[in-house]
Amino acid sequence: MKLWGGRFTRSADPRAEGFTSSLSFDRRLWREDLQGSRAHVRMLGAQGILSSEDVALILEGLEKVEKELKTCQFPFRQEYEDIHLNIEKRLTELIGPVGGKLHTARSRNDQVALDEHLYLRRVIEQTREGISQLQGAILELAKTHLGVLWPGYTHLQRAQPILFSHHLLAYFFMLERDYERFSDAWKRADSMPLGAGALAGTSFPIDRRQVATELDFSRVYENSLDAVSDRDFFLEFLAAAAILMMHLSRLAEELILWSTTEFAFVEMDDAFATGSSIMPQKKNPDVAELVRGKTGRVYGDLVALLTVMKGLPLAYHSDMQEDKERVFDGADTVLSVLEVMAGLLSTLKIRKERLAQAVQRDFSNATEVADYLARKGLPFREAHEVTGQVVRYALEQGKYLMDLTIEELRRFSALFQPDVFAHLSPEAVVAAKTSYGGTAPERVREELDTAERILAGRLTGKTGQAQER
Numbered sequence: 506m507k508l509w510g511g512r513f514t515r516s517a518d519p520r521a522e523g524f525t526s527s528l529s530f531d532r533r534l535w536r537e538d539l540q541g542s543r544a545h546v547r548m549l550g551a552q553g554i555l556s557s558e559d560v561a562l563i564l565e566g567l568e569k570v571e572k573e574l575k576t577c578q579f580p581f582r583q584e585y586e587d588i589h590l591n592i593e594k595r596l597t598e599l600i601g602p603v604g605g606k607l608h609t610a611r612s613r614n615d616q617v618a619l620d621e622h623l624y625l626r627r628v629i630e631q632t633r634e635g636i637s638q639l640q641g642a643i644l645e646l647a648k649t650h651l652g653v654l655w656p657g658y659t660h661l662q663r664a665q666p667i668l669f670s671h672h673l674l675a676y677f678f679m680l681e682r683d684y685e686r687f688s689d690a691w692k693r694a695d696s697m698p699l700g701a702g703a704l705a706g707t708s709f710p711i712d713r714r715q716v717a718t719e720l721d722f723s724r725v726y727e728n729s730l731d732a733v734s735d736r737d738f739f740l741e742f743l744a745a746a747a748i749l750m751m752h753l754s755r756l757a758e759e760l761i762l763w764s765t766t767e768f769a770f771v772e773m774d775d776a777f778a779t780g781s782s783i784m785p786q787k788k789n790p791d792v793a794e795l796v797r798g799k800t801g802r803v804y805g806d807l808v809a810l811l812t813v814m815k816g817l818p819l820a821y822h823s824d825m826q827e828d829k830e831r832v833f834d835g836a837d838t839v840l841s842v843l844e845v846m847a848g849l850l851s852t853l854k855i856r857k858e859r860l861a862q863a864v865q866r867d868f869s870n871a872t873e874v875a876d877y878l879a880r881k882g883l884p885f886r887e888a889h890e891v892t893g894q895v896v897r898y899a900l901e902q903g904k905y906l907m908d909l910t911i912e913e914l915r916r917f918s919a920l921f922q923p924d925v926f927a928h929l930s931p932e933a934v935v936a937a938k939t940s941y942g943g944t945a946p947e948r949v950r951e952e953l954d955t956a957e958r959i960l961a962g963r964l965t966g967k968t969g970q971a972q973e974r
């Protein structure tokens with residue numbers, strides 16, 4: 506017998522029943538559903554809507570249901586459509602008709618919205634924890650390798666030497682923005698929808714603020730239609746997740762590039778790489794590739810849910826049942842990616858000998874020559890032109906800038922003095938970038954301090970492992 510059996514004369518076609526059921530995926534919400542129901546029934550008691558005996562019976566029954574769910578003994582039944590109806594049906598089986606009073610002054614529309622808010626707040630917490638852990642791994646790597654020079658690129662062409670730690674810390678601060686985005690998204694997840702009823706509110710004298718307080722929400726939805734129609738909180742999570750994945754995908758792409766034979770700047774630990782089934786020499790960066798690949802999946806989750814929502818008149822429609830798989834998928838993906846990236850980075854080997862060569866023999870000190878001339882009074886545009894001519898000359902001679910003699914340099918500008926050579930080593934080039942946020946060692950040390958301070962106030966020492974997905 507369906508819960509809405511009264512109105513119906515024929516039972517559901519099995520095709521329709523299977524098609525409309527969300528149980529296979531929303532059973533993950535059982536904890537939130539129980540949590541919400543307990544707060545609801547206590548409020549019904551406090552408001553005198555249910556007697557204290559009924560409330561006690563229902564709470565006891567929910568206890569039993571919880572035990573069954575925890576020990577995997579709960580009899581899930583697809584004919585009861587979703588987790589909400591499954592729990593309510595089972596409650597009534599266990600404690601009798603009084604179980605039917607639980608749904609007083611409540612609709613599944615506000616019930617599912619509440620469960621989703623509770624779920625998302627927990628997931629956002631885990632995501633922030635995962636971001637912090639990854640930031641910690643980046644910071645460690647940056648601290649350990651402070652002083653390692655690194656060729657900086659633009660257009661994937663050698664540009665200017667920098668510190669490897671400076672490059673890494675760019676990702677630290679990128680992730681800091683992600684952390685802030687999730688923290689901001691949390692504010693919208695932190696609004697309590699229960700009490701909206703199906704759409705219009707309820708005629709029972711409920712107290713929505715009590716439910717909010719018990720469940721630790723700082724606000725309640727102001728408008729009952731909005732409360733049951735809103736999925737912005739899910740969308741904001743997925744949007745923040747999509748941007749986070751874009752960042753992690755760029756990092757993954759760099760790691761893949763850096764571990765090629767052509768670059769050979771880093772080596773991934775065997776524990777985070779895989780071999781080829783045919784080519785024995787290969788070590789493939791599959792973990793990083795999958796991080797890059799899974800980015801597409803999270804974008805898909807976001808676009809799918811935006812598309813589901815875009816044509817829906819107020820208030821609830823079954824279309825919205827499609828929200829859960831997208832958000833669960835996006836959350837599972839993001840949490841696992843954060844975890845594996847932290848492992849990948851904390852075991853990464855840096856090939857210092859290769860890097861020492863990489864920053865020596867190139868023209869990435871050319872900007873420093875132009876700056877030198879500009880400091881001697883030549884307008885920078887002219888200094889750039891002169892340096893360009895010097896570079897062309899050196900290329901023709903098969904030399905690098907530091908191989909040229911002072912006489913050769915002075916053919917291009919009388920401003921060159923022997924002290925120019927002191928500016929040409931990669932160490933000197935890096936040390937000269939002392940502007941705030943620049944790559945000079947003392948600036949990078951300040952960045953490290955800032956990063957450390959940010960994390961110190963936050964890390965709890967937990968693993969960031971998503972509990973109970």
Ligand code: ARG
Nearest residue numbers: 527531587613614617825826
């Ligand atoms: N299973 C539904 C969902 O996930 C719960 C809300 C259903 N409400 C309804 N009137 N059919 O969205």
